Every structure is written in structure tokens, then in C-alpha cells.
Amino acid sequence: MEAFLLGEAPGLTQHEVAARAGVPLEDAMALWHQLGFPHHSDEDRAFAESDVEALRLASDLVRMGILPPEQQAALVRTWGRSYARLAEWQASLLVGLAAESDDPATHLAELATDVLPRVEALQTYVWRRHLANASQHLLEDGAAITIGEAETSVCFVDIVGYTAQSRRLDGAELVAWVDGFEQDTTTLVVDHGGQVIKTIGDEVLFTVADPAAAVQIALALTARGDDEDDPFPAVRVGIAHGAVVRRLGDVFGSTVNAASRLTSAARPGSVLVDAGVHEALVARDEDGEPEEQDGAAWRFRRLRRISAKGFRNLEAWRVRAHEM
Known part of the structure; x- marks a missing residue:
């Protein structure tokens, strides 16, 4: 052989x-x-x-x-x-x-x-x-070639209650459940022009250049997780937008760390974003102040600053789909 x-x-x-x-x-x-x-x-x-x-x-x-x-x-x-x-x-x-x-x-x-x-x-x-x-x-993206760094959105999708669920399922059932989560998440990410960087058991890390696409993916995933008739697990999501260093198929830098910290701070079924995402997606008036838009796709609510390892005061907003 x-x-x-x-x-x-x-x-x-x-x-x-x-x-x-x-x-x-x-x-x-x-x-x-x-x-x-x-x-x-x-x-x-x-x-x-x-x-x-x-x-x-x-x-x-x-x-x-x-x-x-x-x-x-x-x-x-x-x-x-x-x-x-x-x-x-x-x-x-x-x-x-x-x-x-x-x-x-x-x-x-x-x-x-x-x-x-x-x-x-x-x-x-x-x-x-x-x-x-x-x-x-x-x-x-010429910047990514010359200095190995590019502006992008980084997103972590984390399964809620993974430990408890892993105890209830046998080995084959757990594998099938996680495979379904990874497959459905990957499909949605790719359809929006993103790239899955890696899967870490109960978590998926992906990047996408457009922060609007990142929010669309995140809200679609949390909506599925909130649907009792959908086998997709409940998830929490954190998104940060900024400079990212790409190396050997992985991503590094403060933006990645911020997305991870936001995910840890997010409640089940919620999506938290950083200042980079908020700045990119919220319209502003002549004085630079955020302004509400009729028909806007999302609504942002500013949260208390998050104290996390590596960040003394991480700005965070919870984003939700605008109910028409």
C-alpha cells in the first residue's frame, strides 16, 4: 500500500x-x-x-x-x-x-x-x-500587495450554548450539527463575496471587504438562530472594520482582536459592531453628526464602552434590521 x-x-x-x-x-x-x-x-x-x-x-x-x-x-x-x-x-x-x-x-x-x-x-x-x-x-487591492495590510471587515460567529449541546448529542450527531453550521455559514459568506478564514469548533471567522455585507451576513445568521423551526444554532456575532494583516491564509491585527472581543461581549442572538463599521454605514450631517435615514436598512444603538483584554474602552454598537 x-x-x-x-x-x-x-x-x-x-x-x-x-x-x-x-x-x-x-x-x-x-x-x-x-x-x-x-x-x-x-x-x-x-x-x-x-x-x-x-x-x-x-x-x-x-x-x-x-x-x-x-x-x-x-x-x-x-x-x-x-x-x-x-x-x-x-x-x-x-x-x-x-x-x-x-x-x-x-x-x-x-x-x-x-x-x-x-x-x-x-x-x-x-x-x-x-x-x-x-x-x-x-x-x-494594491495595498495588500505592497505592505501586506488591507482595510476589511472581520467577523466572528459563535454558537451559543455549544458546551451544553455537545453534552446532549452523541459523536455522530455533534459532528452533523457542527457541519451544518459551518456549511450554511460558509455558503452565506461566499454568496456575499466574503472568505471564511477558519473554523474553530463552535466558531467561524470570516472576512469581507464591504462592512454592509458583513452586517447582512451577521443578521441573516442570527435570524436563523432565533427561528425555532430552523435547525441552525443560536449565535452571537462581533464585527470590526479596519486594517488587517493577511499572512498564509490567516488574519492578524487589532481589528481581528476587536471583533473577537465584541463577540465575547455580545448577547445570544445579537450583533455588535465597532466604530469602524459604524462610521462606514451611518450617514452623517454637515457637522459630522449621525443622522437617521428614512428607509435605512439597519438601526444602531450605542452601548457602554467594553473593557476587554488589549482594549481599555472599546466602542460598540448593537445593530438590528430596521423593521419596516
């Missing part, structure tokens, strides 16, 4: 792989560690020609400046973690299906033969699609 998955039977030591690739052994070992591969002794013949080619390709990327030394380790670690999680899920799925047969090993090999080429092709397709989308977004 290992030979099939690797494309050939392993027969090389780590010294031989590094020598054939023309890469110092210490550099090769550092790369394997960053990717999360298991350690092997000098005598272990655990490597194949594909490892040689991979080292050559990595060396080429470094030489071309695509993997600068100061960023290489972080990028490769992210690569390794992402594929390790994906591979673990795929292996669990295949092994689970194979275990239902009388000859699991043979059935697993048959499944792998039929399934893996298709999975590999789909992964390449998904990667290229996301690469095209990400490139377009960056080209539209």
Missing part, C-alpha cells in the same frame, strides 16, 4: 535523497520536519525518487525567490498542517469503507486505485480556482 500511495517502493536513505537532489542534508531534514513528516534514522530506506524530485523543486523555489528564507519555514509548516489534516480525513474515510469488507487490505487497495486519481485531480482543480480568486482580490 505504501508503494502504491508513493508511486514506487521506498528504497533510499535520507543521505541518498539529499545527495541526488543536490541539497544539504540539514536543509532536507529541516524541510521534512516543517512538513510534519516522521523522523527516520540514517539507515532507514524510507524514501523514494519522488522525495528527490520534491527536494529539487523546493530548492528551485528558494532560488527563484518564491520561498525566501525568512518566510520558508512558516509557509511550509502551513502546507504540512493543511495536507496532514486532509490526508487524515481521507485515510479515515477509505479505511472505514474497506473495513466493511471481508478482505480490508485488498478492498483498500482497490478503493485507492479507483478513488485517489480522482481526488488528486479535484484537489488540483480546487487549488487553482482558489489561487485565481485570491490573485484577483490582491490585484484589486
Whole structure:
């Protein structure tokens, strides 16, 4: 099975792989560690020609400046973690299906033969699609290219009562419940031009350039959570708008921290926003004072300043849909 998955039977030591690739052994070992591969002794013949080619390709990327030394380790670690999680899920799925047969090993090999080429092709397709989308977004926002920072809205969506619900549901039910939450949230975010950055158990973090779109998403999610006939869980939401640093698919900075603090302070079913969102969405008169608008989509109510870690007085507004 290992030979099939690797494309050939392993027969090389780590010294031989590094020598054939023309890469110092210490550099090769550092790369394997960053990717999360298991350690092997000098005598272990655990490597194949594909490892040689991979080292050559990595060396080429470094030489071309695509993997600068100061960023290489972080990028490769992210690569390794992402594929390790994906591979673990795929292996669990295949092994689970194979275990239902009388000859699991043979059935697993048959499944792998039929399934893996298709999975590999789909992964390449998904990667290229996301690469095209990400490139377009960056080209539209020159600031993100030059200084790694861009103005955007950051939003945390947090399930209310997750701990209690997790105790009531068995493992399969809990997974299905959380999967439904993540799927429905992701669909709504993408439909409004946003991007899901990560899911953290009972929480989803997403970004969207337009603060109005962020509020629309948040209110739609809380409305679903308030509907007793909808299986979507009750949620609380915090949104902040401002400068964000993007790095390796994640986001950092004070704006992200503010959104997190607002979420923690929000009551079940409510949406809290910071001054950045409020400034962007509320019309003002000639003196710069907020003014009510007939037919406005939302109503804002200023709350007491929030004291939270990293923020002495975080301004906050609760936003609701305007009932016509």
C-alpha cells in the first residue's frame, strides 16, 4: 500500500535523497520536519525518487525567490498542517469503507486505485480556482500587495450554548450539527463575496471587504438562530472594520482582536459592531453628526464602552434590521 500511495517502493536513505537532489542534508531534514513528516534514522530506506524530485523543486523555489528564507519555514509548516489534516480525513474515510469488507487490505487497495486519481485531480482543480480568486482580490487591492495590510471587515460567529449541546448529542450527531453550521455559514459568506478564514469548533471567522455585507451576513445568521423551526444554532456575532494583516491564509491585527472581543461581549442572538463599521454605514450631517435615514436598512444603538483584554474602552454598537 505504501508503494502504491508513493508511486514506487521506498528504497533510499535520507543521505541518498539529499545527495541526488543536490541539497544539504540539514536543509532536507529541516524541510521534512516543517512538513510534519516522521523522523527516520540514517539507515532507514524510507524514501523514494519522488522525495528527490520534491527536494529539487523546493530548492528551485528558494532560488527563484518564491520561498525566501525568512518566510520558508512558516509557509511550509502551513502546507504540512493543511495536507496532514486532509490526508487524515481521507485515510479515515477509505479505511472505514474497506473495513466493511471481508478482505480490508485488498478492498483498500482497490478503493485507492479507483478513488485517489480522482481526488488528486479535484484537489488540483480546487487549488487553482482558489489561487485565481485570491490573485484577483490582491490585484484589486494594491495595498495588500505592497505592505501586506488591507482595510476589511472581520467577523466572528459563535454558537451559543455549544458546551451544553455537545453534552446532549452523541459523536455522530455533534459532528452533523457542527457541519451544518459551518456549511450554511460558509455558503452565506461566499454568496456575499466574503472568505471564511477558519473554523474553530463552535466558531467561524470570516472576512469581507464591504462592512454592509458583513452586517447582512451577521443578521441573516442570527435570524436563523432565533427561528425555532430552523435547525441552525443560536449565535452571537462581533464585527470590526479596519486594517488587517493577511499572512498564509490567516488574519492578524487589532481589528481581528476587536471583533473577537465584541463577540465575547455580545448577547445570544445579537450583533455588535465597532466604530469602524459604524462610521462606514451611518450617514452623517454637515457637522459630522449621525443622522437617521428614512428607509435605512439597519438601526444602531450605542452601548457602554467594553473593557476587554488589549482594549481599555472599546466602542460598540448593537445593530438590528430596521423593521419596516
